[in-house]
Amino acid sequence: MDDERRTRSGTLDSGDRDSLVARVEAAFRESISVKEKVMETAGETIVRMAELTAEVFRGRKRLFIFGNGGSAADSQHLAAEFVNRFRLERAPLPALALTVDSSVLTSIANDYHFDEVFEKQLKAFGHAGDAALGLSTSGRSPNVVRALKWARENGLHTLGLAGEAVTEMDAYCDLVVHVPSPETARVQEVHLTVEHIFCQLVEAILFS
Numbered sequence: 001m002d003d004e005r006r007t008r009s010g011t012l013d014s015g016d017r018d019s020l021v022a023r024v025e026a027a028f029r030e031s032i033s034v035k036e037k038v039m040e041t042a043g044e045t046i047v048r049m050a051e052l053t054a055e056v057f058r059g060r061k062r063l064f065i066f067g068n069g070g071s072a073a074d075s076q077h078l079a080a081e082f083v084n085r086f087r088l089e090r091a092p093l094p095a096l097a098l099t100v101d102s103s104v105l106t107s108i109a110n111d112y113h114f115d116e117v118f119e120k121q122l123k124a125f126g127h128a129g130d131a132a133l134g135l136s137t138s139g140r141s142p143n144v145v146r147a148l149k150w151a152r153e154n155g156l157h158t159l160g161l162a163g164e165a166v167t168e169m170d171a172y173c174d175l176v177v178h179v180p181s182p183e184t185a186r187v188q189e190v191h192l193t194v195e196h197i198f199c200q201l202v203e204a205i206l207f208s
């Protein structure tokens, strides 16, 4: 690829650099444009997600969060903000990422199937009245879909952050925010914004 060519000294020539700068700008513009679209369409859904989750916490139930790759990192990021703090000084809120225990994850994946890594943890820890939040930019990760299906069938509230595709996730979720982009990275960038707003609203509902 042109803009990945390097000179012998290992530095970029000015044409290469200009083309990379243009690429930076294009990525920012794309990210901003996708965020604007979600801002215009998802407000009501995000508020309903926050109301539902605030109700779950009020009832001393828990929120389980899961996803793969960058979405696994997001799951942990969001759980940390609920358990520790976000914007307010307040009591800890019981959110758990199902992406963190490597012994549990590898034993389920090794002995059974990777598709079961989140579902089996929900079977162990989930109860009716809890909430399950699945993150998938494709909406098609089998381990996320299976966990949401089990949650729906067992009386948990089910929430999803997805990409542009309407998938099985939608069939198993009470509420889903879709991000209209074919690019995984752009979708993840909006998911993180939604996650922060969601946490901010839950805090505001419960503690302001």
Ligand SMILES: O=C(CO)[C@@H](O)[C@H](O)[C@H](O)[C@H](O)COP(=O)(O)O
Residues within 6 Å of the ligand: 067, 068, 069, 070, 071, 135, 136, 137, 138, 139, 140, 141, 144, 184, 185, 188
């Ligand atoms: O962070 C990234 C890409 O930005 C990747 O690690 C990405 O999360 C992984 O490919 C995931 O396995 C994608 O899963 P999903 O979002 O389609 O459910």
Ligand SMILES: [Zn+2]
Residues within 6 Å of the ligand: 070, 185, 188
């Ligand atoms: Zn990423």
